[in-house]
Amino acid sequence: xxxxxxxASAGRAAIAIALGALGLVGCALPGALRFQRAIERExxxxxxxxxxxxxLARSCDLCHGHDGNGASQYYPRLAGQPAAYLEAQLDxxxxxxxxxxxxxxxxLSLTPDERRAISTYYASFAAAPNTGLAPAPSDPRxxxxxxxxxxxxxxxxxxxxxxVRAPRLAGQGxxxxxxxxxxxxxxxxxxxxxxMSAIARSLxxxxxxxxxxxxxxx
Amino acid sequence: MAxxxxxxxxxxxxVAAAALAGAPSRAWASGxxxxxxxxxxxxxxxxxxxxxxxxLARAGNDSFAVxxxxxxxxxxTLNHALRNGAWSEVGGQxxxxxxxxxxxxxxxxxxxxxxxxxxxxxxxxxxxxRVTVRTDGEVANEPQLTAELEALARALPAEQxxxxxxxxxxxxxxxxxxxDARDARPLDRLTFQIASILEMGVSPxxxxxxxxxxxxxxxxxxxxxxxxxxxxQERRFHGGSQLxxxxxxxxxxxxxxxxxxxxxxxxxxxxxxxxVTTRGALRAHSVVMALxxxxxxxxxxxxxxxxxxxxxxxxxxxxxxxxxAAAIYPSAFWFDAGFNxxxxxxxxxxxxxxxxxxxxxxxxxxxxxxxxxxxxSDPALAERAVTRVLADSLRDDRLLTPLEFHVQDWxxxxxxxxxxxxxxxxLLTSGLMPALTDGVGALIWAGSETADVWRGFMDGxxxxxxxxxxxxxxxxxxxxxx
Numbered sequence: 001x002x003x004x005x006x007x008a009s010a011g012r013a014a015i016a017i018a019l020g021a022l023g024l025v026g027c028a029l030p031g032a033l034r035f036q037r038a039i040e041r042e043x044x045x046x047x048x049x050x051x052x053x054x055x056l057a058r059s060c061d062l063c064h065g066h067d068g069n070g071a072s073q074y075y076p077r078l079a080g081q082p083a084a085y086l087e088a089q090l091d092x093x094x095x096x097x098x099x100x101x102x103x104x105x106x107x108l109s110l111t112p113d114e115r116r117a118i119s120t121y122y123a124s125f126a127a128a129p130n131t132g133l134a135p136a137p138s139d140p141r142x143x144x145x146x147x148x149x150x151x152x153x154x155x156x157x158x159x160x161x162x163x164v165r166a167p168r169l170a171g172q173g174x175x176x177x178x179x180x181x182x183x184x185x186x187x188x189x190x191x192x193x194x195x196m197s198a199i200a201r202s203l204x205x206x207x208x209x210x211x212x213x214x215x216x217x218x
Numbered sequence: 219m220a221x222x223x224x225x226x227x228x229x230x231x232x233v234a235a236a237a238l239a240g241a242p243s244r245a246w247a248s249g250x251x252x253x254x255x256x257x258x259x260x261x262x263x264x265x266x267x268x269x270x271x272x273x274l275a276r277a278g279n280d281s282f283a284v285x286x287x288x289x290x291x292x293x294x295t296l297n298h299a300l301r302n303g304a305w306s307e308v309g310g311q312x313x314x315x316x317x318x319x320x321x322x323x324x325x326x327x328x329x330x331x332x333x334x335x336x337x338x339x340x341x342x343x344x345x346x347x348r349v350t351v352r353t354d355g356e357v358a359n360e361p362q363l364t365a366e367l368e369a370l371a372r373a374l375p376a377e378q379x380x381x382x383x384x385x386x387x388x389x390x391x392x393x394x395x396x397x398d399a400r401d402a403r404p405l406d407r408l409t410f411q412i413a414s415i416l417e418m419g420v421s422p423x424x425x426x427x428x429x430x431x432x433x434x435x436x437x438x439x440x441x442x443x444x445x446x447x448x449x450x451q452e453r454r455f456h457g458g459s460q461l462x463x464x465x466x467x468x469x470x471x472x473x474x475x476x477x478x479x480x481x482x483x484x485x486x487x488x489x490x491x492x493x494v495t496t497r498g499a500l501r502a503h504s505v506v507m508a509l510x511x512x513x514x515x516x517x518x519x520x521x522x523x524x525x526x527x528x529x530x531x532x533x534x535x536x537x538x539x540x541x542x543a544a545a546i547y548p549s550a551f552w553f554d555a556g557f558n559x560x561x562x563x564x565x566x567x568x569x570x571x572x573x574x575x576x577x578x579x580x581x582x583x584x585x586x587x588x589x590x591x592x593x594x595s596d597p598a599l600a601e602r603a604v605t606r607v608l609a610d611s612l613r614d615d616r617l618l619t620p621l622e623f624h625v626q627d628w629x630x631x632x633x634x635x636x637x638x639x640x641x642x643x644x645l646l647t648s649g650l651m652p653a654l655t656d657g658v659g660a661l662i663w664a665g666s667e668t669a670d671v672w673r674g675f676m677d678g679x680x681x682x683x684x685x686x687x688x689x690x691x692x693x694x695x696x697x698x699x700x
Contacts, residue, residue, distance in 0.1 A: 035347025038564070039404050055394045055423035058411065062419065063539070063629065065591035066565060071603070073595035074630060096532075101512055101635055106537040109424070109642035132594035175595060 053117055056110075060118065068122040071132035073173040073216065080127030082159045085167045086119035098189060130171040130216050142214035145207060148199065149215070157218050164193060174216035181208045256502040257281035258690045259493050261480050264293020265676055266664045267508030268466040269323065269683025270690070271473055277691055282502075284470065285478040285495060287633045291467040294637055295676065297458035298544055298624045304576045305458040306544040306583045308626035309637070310676050311574075312459075314450035316438060317677035319684065320462070324455060327465045331453040332577045335550075336446040338558035341611040344408075345565060348611065353560065355447035357413070360406040363397075364440050371434040377670040379432045380646040389647040393422035393430050412562055413444055416570055416587060418640035419538025429641040436671050446572075450675070456577070459676060479633075482518040487659040489697070504693050506686045508664040511654065512536035512635050526653040533645060534667070539629025540637040541588040543604050546622040550575040550582035552612055559584045561611040567592040568607045581621075584608060590627055600625055638674050639667055662689045 060078070064070050068078030078086060092098035093107035094115075107115065146157070152166040153159060159168030169177065183189035184200035185208075191197065203211070257279055260267045263286035271284045290296075296309040313320055313331055324331060336355030341348060374382050380389065391399075393414060397407055407422075414422045417433070437443035437450055446452055455461060467474045475497075482494040483505065493500050507514055511534035522528065550573060552559045559573035571586035586604055594600050601623040609617040628634050645651075655668050664686035669678030 031346075031348030031350075033347075035342065035344050035349050038344035038347045039408060055411075055421045058415070058421035059424045059537075061591055062415065062589050063537075063591045065589075070591035071567075071594045071599075072591050074627070075591055101516060102536045102539065102629065105512065105533050105535045106424075108533050109535070109645075132596065132599060134596040134599060173595075 053121060056114065056118055057121055060122070064122075067125040069125065069128040070173070073130075073132055073175040074179075076173055076176045077127065077130070077171065078122035079125035080159070081123055081168050082161050082165065083116075083119045083123035084161055085159065085165050086122060087116050088165060090115040090119065127168060127171050130173070133174060133213075133216060136213065138214065138217070139210045141207075142210050145211045146214050149211075152195070157215055164195070169215045170218035172216055174212050177212035177215055178208050181212065252281070254501060255490050256283055256500065257694055258504045258506060259491075259500055259502040260284040260506040260508055260686075261493070262286065262293065262508035262513075262665070263288075263291040263463065263467060263474055263476070264508060264665075265295065265320075265463055265679035266293075266666060266683040266686070267506065268463050268470070268474070269680050270506050270508060270664060270686045271470050272466050273684060273687030274690065275470060275473070277687070279691070279694075280473070282473060283500060284467075284474045285480055285493065285500070286474065286476050287479040289476050291474065291476070292460040292463035293679075294628070294634055295459040295463060296626060297460040298626070300544075300546055300581060300583070300622060302580050304546075304581045304583070306546070306574050306585060306624070307454070307458045307460070308542045308544055308585070308624065309628070310459055311454055312446075312451040313455065313676070314437075314452045315442065315448060316436075317450070317672055317675065319672075319680040320675075320677040323462060323680050327462060329461055329465065330456040332456060333453055334446050334451060335553070335573045335575065336558050336560070338553060339556050340558060340560035340562060343561060343563040343566070343568075343607070343611055353558070355445060355449075355452075355558075357441060357444040357449070359409055359413075359440055359444075360402070363400060363402060363406060363410075366400070367431065367434060368439055371431040374428075374431060374435050376435065378651075379428065379435065380651050385428055386647045388431060389426050389428035389645075390643055391427050392643050393425045393427050395423070395643075396427045397422060408564060412564065412569070414640075417444070417638070419540055419636070419638050420535075420640040424640055424642055426641050426643045426646055428646050432646075432673075436673075454574075462676075480517055482520065483661075484520050486519060486661050487521060489660075491660045502660075503697055504660050504662060504690045506662045506664050506690060508683065508686065510534070510536075510636070510639070510665050510667050513633065514663075516632075524653070524658055526650055527658065530650040530653045533648075533650070535639050535641060536636040538636050538638045538640050539590065539627065539634075541590040541593065541625065541627040541629065543586045543588055543600075543626075544574065544622075544624045545584045545586070545601075545605060545608065545617070545620040546624075547582035547584070547616065547620055550579055551616060552582070552584070552614065555612070555614065557612050559612070561586075561607065563607065563611075566607055567603045571608060584617075588625070590629055593625070593627075597623070597625075657689065660693075662686050662693070 063075040064078045070077050089098060090107045093100050093103040149157060149169060152164050153169050157170035160166045180189060181200045184196040258274060260270050260282060263284050267284055271282055274282050294309045297305040298308050299305055339350050340353040341350050379385060397410060410422055414425055418425055434440050434443055442449045478495040478497050480493055480495050484492040490501050491505050493505060511531045515531035559571060561568055561571045567588050569587040569589055571584050574583040574585035594603060605618050605620060609615050628637050655663055657663060664682040666674050666679035666682060669681045672678040
């Protein structure tokens with residue numbers, strides 16, 4: 001341990017003291033300097049984006065991951081999703097047409113402008129590879145099963161606005177994908193054209209697992 | 219009717235219940251069931267529901283059932299059993315000054331408390347940045363901002379702050395808006411951001427300033443709300459916080475029915491209500507809803523609930539699930555190096571880690587609040603993600619190889635949904651708040667969310683349970699008279 005340990009005294013932010021100590025002792029504390037630089041960088045991002053949006057995104061990031069590129073397979077990844085798709089989902093949560101007990105109150109607390117802005121924000125990030133999956137052998141039937149998805153979701157499952165608003169599937173959370181297919185199959189989730197319900201009803205549990213795992217690893 | 223409790227009759231019931239509590243009598247009892255109808259059904263076997271049932275039993279009433287969806291009691295408190303008979307809490311766990319209701323309950327159940335171990339140095343992380351500070355369990359915010367927040371909080375009434383003069387103006391803005399208006403520096407914003415995420419599961423722009431102020435008002439000061447030393451996180455329960463519920467349920471015996479998922483409540487506007495569960499229907503004269511509003515929203519009511527209650531349930535936040543890990547080691551060796559096990563991180567999977575070892579140190583335990591989105595679902599990858607932060611921050615590679623590693627994601631629990639309620643700007647003064655507590659027909663609302671003080675804490679849950687039992691007893695009295 002090369003770093004000195006300042007004492008927190010009453011009425012002063014603990015970190016501030018540590019950073020303040022930099023000036024007092026006049027020596028370079030690399031870790032503390034890097035901490036300070038991270039804060040300054042954050043301030044720059046906030047000025048660019050607007051403090052409100054950046055702060056709202058921090059709440060969303062808690063489940064969806066930094067910049068919407070989460071490691072969780074349970075909570076959906078938002079990075080690189082079509083903005084119109086994300087906005088339509090937030091609108092559907094607020095209206096109650098897509099049942100999601102955790103998302104409905106949150107969507108209702110946002111104005112339509114905020115829903116649009118946060119959708120554009122997450123759509124603007126490139127989707128990073130899904131690295132939160134343990135290695136597993138691929139199922140030979142997976143590619144065949146997933147071929148049908150490309151018609152709407154794009155040749156690389158990257159999502160599309162046309163001909164229908166279809167989310168990105170590549171690299172999406174494996175548990176999330178499986179849960180959605182089960183929800184489409186049971187009727188708990190419905191898509192406007194009914195396409196997903198029809199497709200999901202043709203899939204067995206094993207096929208849903210295979211498909212979700214295959215898409216999550218794209 | 220439980221809907222409008224006039225103060226005098228409420229107090230009469232309170233006095234009667236208190237008198238009966240000492241010496242159980244049959245004065246209020248009607249036998250377990252009369253014509254197949256119970257006096258009271260309590261939905262939810264967390265601290266609120268079990269406190270309700272316990273009070274009913276102590277008042278001599280044994281005509282009740284507590285219905286619990288899970289195969290366990292305790293709601294948002296949960297002990298992970300560890301090797302050597304040790305435990306680590308992965309839900310609500312602390313008790314602090316002023317939390318007298320849960321303190322009284324613990325004393326009655328003969329559950330002791332002990333002080334959290336927080337002496338030593340904490341590490342603050344942001345990206346590659348790392349700062350070490352001797353905190354000793356204290357949280358010190360920027361003094362000017364703290365003084366202004368505390369002055370605003372002190373001006374509020376202790377209860378129903380949303381009715382206070384000027385409440386609407388404080389509820390219209392978020393904590394972030396207020397920090398903006400005060401031109402807070404990035405560092406000070408950061409400390410409030412960490413506090414907001416830890417306490418309420420959201421960043422400051424999603425948190426009503428009025429809501430934050432009511433929490434400070436309740437705790438007495440910002441430091442008391444946030445700190446371990448002399449604060450709301452000061453002490454733990456021997457045997458873990460879930461033991462409170464386990465002891466109560468043991469005493470209630472067959473009155474508690476596990477694995478009963480309530481799907482529908484019919485005829486709540488009548489004298490006899492039907493509660494439909496996955497294991498059949500039960501009938502009662504009163505129903506105590508010891509559940510958070512978003513969980514009430516999952517139940518089908520017929521007739522439909524009044525519009526204000528429906529709207530409140532729809533809008534009540536359920537998006538602060540919280541995720542906690544427990545990493546178990548042969549000993550609490552971090553204290554030897556002067557660390558208290560605490561890491562505060564602005565990014566990455568860990569939000570805040572802290573020592574959670576058993577008091578006799580038969581094992582070393584570090585618990586951590588986590589960012590669920592940064593946590594891989596695969597158990598081995600999850601363990602690596604957390605222990606890497608701990609080892610790198612506390613500079614000890616022994617932290618990379620825990621004996622056991624547990625994760626609890628409350629967001630995946632359909633019978634919890636959310637641990638805390640970060641009220642967004644506008645909800646407290648929307649006019650919907652009376653619907654949080656005002657009973658309708660045979661329904662009595664309970665749960666920590668309904669408490670006058672320490673809302674969202676274990677203490678609030680216990681308070682709400684006492685209140686619900688009194689309302690149920692009073693309702694029975696008036697029914698018997700009629």
